[in-house]
Amino acid sequence: MNSIGRKLADRNNNTLTLVLIGYALQEKIEEIKRFSYDYILYAENKMFEYYDLENYANTLVEMIRKYKPGVVLLGSTLYGRTIAPWIASALKTGLTADCIWLDMNEGTLIQVRPAFGDNIEAEIICPRRKPQMATVRPHVFPLAECRDNDGTCKLVRYDVTNFKTDFLTLLDRIKVLENSQSLEKAQIIFAVGRGIKSKKNLDMVFELAVLYGAQVGATRALVDMGMIDRKYQIGQTGVTVKPKLYIAFGISGCIQHMSGVLCNEIWAVNNDENAQIFKKATLGCVADINVFLPLLLNKMKE
Amino acid sequence: MNIVVCVKPVPDREKMYVDKEKGVLVRNGADMVINELDYYALELGLRCKDMQKDFNVLVLSMANHNCINLIRSLYGYGVDDAVLLSDKAFQGSDTLATSYVLSCGIRKIGECKIILCGCESSDGCTAQVGPNLAQRLGMKLLANVLSIQYVDEKKIQVQQIDYQGIKIVEASLPVVITAVSSELKIRTKKIKFILEAQNKDVSVWNAQDIHADCAQCGLSGSATQVKSMHVKVGIQTGVMIDGDQEEKVEQFISYLKNGKGCNLYHQNFTDEGRTLYWVKVRLKKAEYGSFQNLLILISLMLYMN
Numbered sequence: 001m002n003s004i005g006r007k008l009a010d011r012n013n014n015t016l017t018l019v020l021i022g023y024a025l026q027e028k029i030e031e032i033k034r035f036s037y038d039y040i041l042y043a044e045n046k047m048f049e050y051y052d053l054e055n056y057a058n059t060l061v062e063m064i065r066k067y068k069p070g071v072v073l074l075g076s077t078l079y080g081r082t083i084a085p086w087i088a089s090a091l092k093t094g095l096t097a098d099c100i101w102l103d104m105n106e107g108t109l110i111q112v113r114p115a116f117g118d119n120i121e122a123e124i125i126c127p128r129r130k131p132q133m134a135t136v137r138p139h140v141f142p143l144a145e146c147r148d149n150d151g152t153c154k155l156v157r158y159d160v161t162n163f164k165t166d167f168l169t170l171l172d173r174i175k176v177l178e179n180s181q182s183l184e185k186a187q188i189i190f191a192v193g194r195g196i197k198s199k200k201n202l203d204m205v206f207e208l209a210v211l212y213g214a215q216v217g218a219t220r221a222l223v224d225m226g227m228i229d230r231k232y233q234i235g236q237t238g239v240t241v242k243p244k245l246y247i248a249f250g251i252s253g254c255i256q257h258m259s260g261v262l263c264n265e266i267w268a269v270n271n272d273e274n275a276q277i278f279k280k281a282t283l284g285c286v287a288d289i290n291v292f293l294p295l296l297l298n299k300m301k302e
Numbered sequence: 303m304n305i306v307v308c309v310k311p312v313p314d315r316e317k318m319y320v321d322k323e324k325g326v327l328v329r330n331g332a333d334m335v336i337n338e339l340d341y342y343a344l345e346l347g348l349r350c351k352d353m354q355k356d357f358n359v360l361v362l363s364m365a366n367h368n369c370i371n372l373i374r375s376l377y378g379y380g381v382d383d384a385v386l387l388s389d390k391a392f393q394g395s396d397t398l399a400t401s402y403v404l405s406c407g408i409r410k411i412g413e414c415k416i417i418l419c420g421c422e423s424s425d426g427c428t429a430q431v432g433p434n435l436a437q438r439l440g441m442k443l444l445a446n447v448l449s450i451q452y453v454d455e456k457k458i459q460v461q462q463i464d465y466q467g468i469k470i471v472e473a474s475l476p477v478v479i480t481a482v483s484s485e486l487k488i489r490t491k492k493i494k495f496i497l498e499a500q501n502k503d504v505s506v507w508n509a510q511d512i513h514a515d516c517a518q519c520g521l522s523g524s525a526t527q528v529k530s531m532h533v534k535v536g537i538q539t540g541v542m543i544d545g546d547q548e549e550k551v552e553q554f555i556s557y558l559k560n561g562k563g564c565n566l567y568h569q570n571f572t573d574e575g576r577t578l579y580w581v582k583v584r585l586k587k588a589e590y591g592s593f594q595n596l597l598i599l600i601s602l603m604l605y606m607n
Contacts, residue, residue, distance in 0.1 A: 051464075053433075053443055078465060082445040082480075085397065085430035089437035094398060094525025097428035110529070115427075123529040166474070168442070171459065174468040212558065224485050230467065236422075237446065237463060237482055255424060256483065267557070278542075283557055285543040285550050295551045 001073055001136055002035045002144030004102055008071060009038075011104045017041050019063060021056055023049040033153050035144045041067070043158040051079065052167055057086045059160050064091060069131050071109050073102075076135035084135045094126035095133040098259075100140045109134065114259075138184075138240050140262060183232065186215035189243045191234060193219040193257070195250020195270060197290050202227060204293045205249060211300050217241060219257045235260035250289040253277030303455060304358045306408055307347040308419040308431070309340040309376070311369040334369055336376070339420025342481040345488045347418045348380060350453045357453075358382045360411060364392055364403050370504050377499030378491030385411065389508040391516045397426070399523035401434035406512040408439065415475040416458065421446060421482045432480035441476045448484040 002018075009016040015038035020028065025044050032040060043059050064072060064087070072087075074080040076098045088095035100121070101112035109132040111124045126132045183189070190209045196202055209216045217234040218227075234241050235257040246263040253268070253276035268281040271288040278284045285292070311334040344361065351357045361376050363369065364387040373384050387407045395403060408414050417439070422429035436443035446463040451470065453459070459472045463482060509516055517523060543553045 053445075057437075078446065078463070081429050082433045082443065085428075085433035086437045086443065088398065088430070088525075089401065089434040092398065092525070094396065095428075095430060096526060097430060115425075115531070121532045123531075124526050125529050126526050129525045166442075168444075169472040170469055171472055172470040173466065174461065174470065220483065255427070259427065269554070283541050283543070285554055287547065287550055291547060292551065292554075295547065296554065299551055299555055 001075060001141065002037065004136065004141040005073060006036050006144075008102060008104045008109070012070070012107060014070065015039060017067075017069070019043075019060065021048055021059055023047075029155065033155075034146045035153075037153050039154050039156055041156045041158055043160050045160055045163075047160075047163045050167075052164070053079075053083060053086060054164050057083050057090070058162070058164070059158075060087050061090045062160070063158060064131060070107065072131045072133045074133075074135045076137045080135050084133060088133050091131070091133075093129040093131060093133060095135070096124045096126070097135050099134045099136050100262075102134060102136070108132075137262070140242075183215050183217055183234070183241060184239050186217075186241065186243050188212065188214035188245045188247075189217045189234075189241055189263075190214045190247050190249065191217040191219070191251060191261075192222060192228070192249050193251030194221040194225070195252075195289050196222070196227070196293075199227065201290050201293050204297050208293070208297055208300060211297075214245075214247075215243075219251055248277050248281070249293065251275075251277055253280060303356070304360055304411055304414045305347045305350055305416040305418065306411060306414045307340070307344045307359065307361045307381070308404055308417065308435075309344065309361050309363045309373070310337045310420070310423050311335065311363065311365045311372055312337045312423055312425040334365075334372055336372065337420050337423045337425075339422060339424075339481060339483060341420075341488050342483055342486060343418040343420050343479070344376070344379060344381070345486055346447065346450050346479065346481050347416070348489065349450055350416060350458075351380075353450075353453055354455075360385060362404065362407050362411070363387065364395070364400060364407070367506065370506065374499060374502075374504050375491075377502055378496045379489060380492065380495045384502075384504045386504050386506045387508075387512065388506055389514075389519070391509045391514075391519045394521035394524060395519060396524035396526045397428055397430040397434060398525050399519050401431050401438055402518045402523060403509075403512070403514055404431065405435055405438040406514040407507065408435075410507065410512045415455075415477075416453070417441065417476075417478045419478075419480055421480040429480070432478055436478035439476070439478065441478045442473050444471070444473060444477050444479045446482050447479050448482060449486055450479075 005016045017039040018032060018037045020040060020042040023044060023046055025042055029040060029042060041063060047055060074084045084095055096111040096113055099111045099113050103110040108125055108127060111134045112121050113124060115122045190205055192202060192205050206216055216232060218232040220233055220235055220237060222228050223230050223233045236259050238260055240260045242262040245265045246261055248266065248268045250270060251257065266281050267283040268277040269285045269287055269289050269292055270277055273286045314333050314335045347359045351359050359381045360383040361373065361381050362385045363373050367388045370386055373386050376384060385407060387403055392403050408417060417435060419432050432445060433443055444460055444462060448461040448463060448468065451459040457472055457474050458477060459470060461468055461470055509519060543550050
């Protein structure tokens with residue numbers, strides 16, 4: 001978000017501040033100082049070691065009330081999507097979710113977000129209240145460029161004294177996700193959905209992916225069926241991916257899955273010619289993947 | 303003790319799609335249905351009742367009055383009461399105003415210790431109303447909940463999604479819970495309940511009934527405004543592969559060998575790239591004269607937002 005934040009701030013001759021809340025932040029701050037922020041505002045406390053929505057959100061609300069920023073941006077992540085509306089509600093201001101484009105026009109933030117399954121884009125503004133808040137979909141803007149540390153980034157410490165101690169009690173963890181970063185950064189993804197009928201066919205997809213240098217992804221349905229580990233899950237409750245090429249095998253293309261796919265080159269193989277996915281696909285093929293895949297793999301091996 | 307399940311009527315997505323060639327939204331007479339994730343919320347609420355028989359499960363919805371039969375149909379699942387918040391003053395509410403109206407309704411119901419809602423709606427997809435409600439009502443928020451393991455008068459244990467996977471947490475009541483789709487099997491309607499429902503009515507409350515301040519409802523209570531809408535058209539024209547099984551595979555492979563990635567407008571970060579893209583879209587739009595459909599859509603979005 002550094003790149004878009006920088007652009008918006010420059011356009012309005014404003015400053016760009018990064019807010020960090022957590023515990024043992026020094027290493028992070030050193031790392032972040034290299035990016036083009038004007039200020040880093042950080043709140044460091046042992047109480048922030050574990051994420052607690054109210055403590056984090058209250059601190060942010062206090063900070064916003066004190067410094068009165070014109071625009072507040074948060075990542076549209078699992079936590080970002082819960083903390084942002086909480087803050088917006090406390091400040092009684094507007095919040096636009098999942099923006100894919102932002103622009104500034106005479107102090108008004110133009111927020112573009114998808115609607116109706118990404119086929120429509122809506123421009124949303126928040127004209128009367130401040131701050132103008134938006135969550136931004138991960139990876140839609142380029143990563144920040146580092147700059148040499150020329151000492152222009154000022155550090156500001158923010159001390160928090162009021163904490164709620166009425167925590168949730170963590171009783172147990174069920175599954176631990178492995179690092180799904182390789183999927184997030186993949187250039188080519190072969191994704192599999194409910195259309196796949198057997199573990200054997202799933203193995204073929206993995207084999208194909210290796211042959212073609214692709215990563216394998218899956219829909220929630222397949223994960224829930226226990227066919228594949230949760231770390232492969234793409235979509236709303238999984239990872240958001242941004243490949244150059246996305247091939248959907250046996251995926252119907254429901255919004256919960258497709259909202260995690262930021263890709264303009266979507267190919268689809270599905271036995272149902274009326275499947276939603278074909279409306280998005282640049283290349284479509286009506287076929288039963290359980291027949292199609294073995295043929296494809298054989299041909300590819302040749 | 304009351305459990306409130308907030309539900310939202312949304313247009314049936316299955317029957318709606320955007321005709322990319324013509325740049326119009328085809329509605330196909332799409333009916334209103336209950337937002338899918340709200341069924342998971344309802345199921346969680348009913349499971350609480352399964353565990354603690356004396357809990358009352360209510361459904362609460364802010365919607366147009368003509369959704370009343372849709373709300374009534376939820377009695378079939380075994381809910382105890384249904385409330386519809388409906389008033390001209392609520393029209394055009396964004397998430398901020400919507401959660402204000404819902405919180406007024408919840409206060410009027412009273413004794414609500416558990417508020418459930420779907421994590422997000424299929425039309426707005428903002429996922430904001432749940433956290434917003436928690437803040438307004440001063441309750442703990444349990445977001446992205448898969449299932450409820452235990453509940454009593456004082457506390458609740460749930461399975462919740464977080465960055466590391468799934469965790470089981472315990473919270474003291476009251477709480478706001480947002481439900482995500484899960485393995486949970488959603489119960490079917492029971493004839494017994496459907497028959498009982500014939501004698502039950504949906505309470506309809508207006509702004510006055512719930513003591514809502516009209517300045518905080520509807521358009522005047524909304525912080526955000528939809529400035530414009532664009533339909534993406536004509537940018538991608540899909541190719542369908544034809545032929546028999548063998549031919550399909552061969553063609554697919556030749557595509558795999560040649561064509562990788564084009565049209566990556568998300569990566570055209572420059573304003574020029576963006577403008578070019580939109581000029582293209584706008585031209586197409588004018589060409590096909592989809593204005594009327596857009597108007598329908600905008601009015602719909604304003605209401606649903």
